[in-house]
Amino acid sequence: MSWGTYYKYDGYxxxxxxxxxxxxxEEHEADNRRIYAEMLAYMAQTPPAYAKDCEGREYPWxxxxxxxxREFQEELEENNFLLCRLYQCREVLRxxxxxxxxx
Numbered sequence: 858m859s860w861g862t863y864y865k866y867d868g869y870x871x872x873x874x875x876x877x878x879x880x881x882x883e884e885h886e887a888d889n890r891r892i893y894a895e896m897l898a899y900m901a902q903t904p905p906a907y908a909k910d911c912e913g914r915e916y917p918w919x920x921x922x923x924x925x926x927r928e929f930q931e932e933l934e935e936n937n938f939l940l941c942r943l944y945q946c947r948e949v950l951r952x953x954x955x956x957x958x959x960x
Contacts, residue, residue: 868942874959875950882943885936892929892936899925 873881899922908921950957 866945868945870942870946873943875957878943878947878950882940882947885940885943888936889933889940892933896926896929 870878870881904918904922906918907915908918909915946957
């Protein structure tokens with residue numbers, strides 16, 4: 858016999874209608890694939906010694922790459938958080954459509 862935790866979740870998806878759920882999922886999954894592809898591109902390239910900021914000042918490439926990876930991580934976390942909520946909503950919409958309302 859297995860065990861686990863049951864929970865009920867009442868969520869809200871701001872500015873997303875029921876008819877947009879699948880489209881939003883596709884968009885955020887595509888964003889995650891793009892981010893991973895960009896990360897792989899950074900890892901595969903031969904790094905320059907320095908990066909330049911918007912004013913043309915040089916600074917070590919390692920600092921640039923650290924900041925860029927932090928940005929990727931934040932974007933992935935935001936996407937995955939929203940994707941989780943979208944998946945939950947889609948599941949409820951399929952199994953119990955009467956429990957999903959727009960308002």
